[in-house]
Amino acid sequence: MSRFRDELWQVVEGVYAEILAHPFLTGLTDGTLxxxxxxxxxxxxxxxLPDYARALAACGVKAADPAAVQxxxxxAARTVEVEHSLHVELLAAFGMDEGDARGEGAAPTTVGYGSYLLRACHLGTFPEALGAIVxxxxxxxxxxxxxxxxSSPDPLYAWWIETYGNEPYQETVAGVLDLLDEVAATLPExxxxxxxxxxxxxxxxxWLFWDAAWRRESWPV
Structure with a gap:
């Protein structure tokens, strides 16, 4: 039986291939980054991440199904708690804290991505919000x-990879994709x-987010 996720993956898989080939990610795995x-x-x-958490919360507000709201x-809460803790530890590896990070400011791509997500989730329908966050x-x-x-010969990079490759995270994403299929099944074309x-x-x-890091993007004016 055809699933909507397969149709959607065909839309984004070319971008995903470019992401995997990006020197940021190849440098993570060979340790040269x-x-x-x-x-x-x-x-x-x-x-x-705070904007992504807000977008997740806004998406939940749009959902009709209480299970999707939950x-x-x-x-959204786990993004604030778990990923926040991860980034606190990663910052500490560089001798930094969140105050130091905030002092450096958000780059153009960071602002653009977060703003787009919040706009889609606040102004769009639930399916539109779901499409934006998936x-x-x-x-x-x-x-x-x-x-x-x-993995990676660099312990810090290997730790980051494990965070997103591990089974609990994969199970979380599988649940979101099940919901995506369910929602899309009744949608008009x-x-x-x-x-x-x-x-x-x-x-x-x-892709832009990883590329911005690779280039260490800054505001041009």
């Missing part, structure tokens, strides 16, 4: 799963197309 590039990434994640409210879940799960096959459009945009932002 400059530490300063990874530090930049962690700092920008510290700025991005799922996204819970995931790539962050799904691409990280796919990246973690793929990179875990190789035009609404499915809008969902896919949002997903493609945020998948592209995922």
């Amino acid at each position: 400059p530490r300063e590039v990874f530090r930049y990434f962690v700092v920008q994640e510290t700025h991005f 799922r996204f409210a819970g995931d 790539p962050c879940y799904w691409i990280y799960a796919r990246v973690g799963e793929e990179l875990l096959k190789q 035009a609404d499915r197309a809008k969902l896919c459009e949002h997903a493609l945009t945020t998948a592209r932002y995922e």
Whole structure:
């Protein structure tokens, strides 16, 4: 039986292939990624994650099914608690705390991605919000799963890879994809197309986020 997730993956898989081939990720697995590039990434994640948690909460507000409300409210809380703790530890590895990270400011891609997510989740329908947030879940799960096959000779990078490649995270994403299939099954074609459009945009932002770290992007003016 055909699943909507398979249709959606066809939309984003070209972007995912570019993500896997990006020197940021190949450098993670072979250990050659400059530490300063990874530090930049962690700092920008510290700025991005609160907006992602807000987007998850907004998506849950739009859901009609109480189970979906509970799922996204819970995931929003876990993003704040679990991923926040992860990034506190990663920052500490660079002798930094959250105050230091906030002092460096959010880069253009970080602001753009977070703003797009919040706009889609606050102003769009529940399926549109779902389309916007799914790539962050799904691409990280796919990246973690793929990179875990190789891991990394760098213990810090290996730890990061394990976080997203491990079974609990994969199970979380599987639950979101089950919900995606369920929601899409009753959608008119035009609404499915809008969902896919949002997903493609945020998948592209995922590539941009890693590329911005690789370039250590800054505001040009």
